[in-house]
Amino acid sequence: MTTPRRLLVIALIAFLAALAGVFVGRALVDAPRANETELHAMLHRDLKLSPAQQQRLGPIEAQFKARHEALERAMRAANVRLAQAIEAEHGYGPQVTKAIDETHAVMGELQKETLQHLFAMRGVLDPDQAKMFDKVVVEALTADAR
Numbered sequence: 001m002t003t004p005r006r007l008l009v010i011a012l013i014a015f016l017a018a019l020a021g022v023f024v025g026r027a028l029v030d031a032p033r034a035n036e037t038e039l040h041a042m043l044h045r046d047l048k049l050s051p052a053q054q055q056r057l058g059p060i061e062a063q064f065k066a067r068h069e070a071l072e073r074a075m076r077a078a079n080v081r082l083a084q085a086i087e088a089e090h091g092y093g094p095q096v097t098k099a100i101d102e103t104h105a106v107m108g109e110l111q112k113e114t115l116q117h118l119f120a121m122r123g124v125l126d127p128d129q130a131k132m133f134d135k136v137v138v139e140a141l142t143a144d145a146r
């Protein structure tokens, strides 16, 4: 690997790690799902995709939609188990702890797959759209920090 190429790869990894960090941070402090879903919808609305790009995105979107729905179902099931655990223990017992860990695991998976989907989307963009994508994503993820 040549040096400029290696630097580019390092920069990209740092960028992804920073994004992942923000996502994980949000998972622990607030309800991040609405934000990610909004961000995803906003990107689809604002990117002005060409018919050819829409076509390339078709199978990518279908796959993500199926995974998203499955994870939403898993989240609802985990919330039901959490409610049952709270009812059973009336406090912060081992069942509640386990149920909370489970909801975080599902949330983390949803964020991971949403992020993977966003980068799959970025793969079909032209350079101008990619620039806008980066700006929108970074602004959305840092909105609370400013």
Ligand SMILES: [Zn+2]
Residues within 6 Å of the ligand: 040, 044, 061, 064, 117, 121
């Ligand atoms: Zn999408």
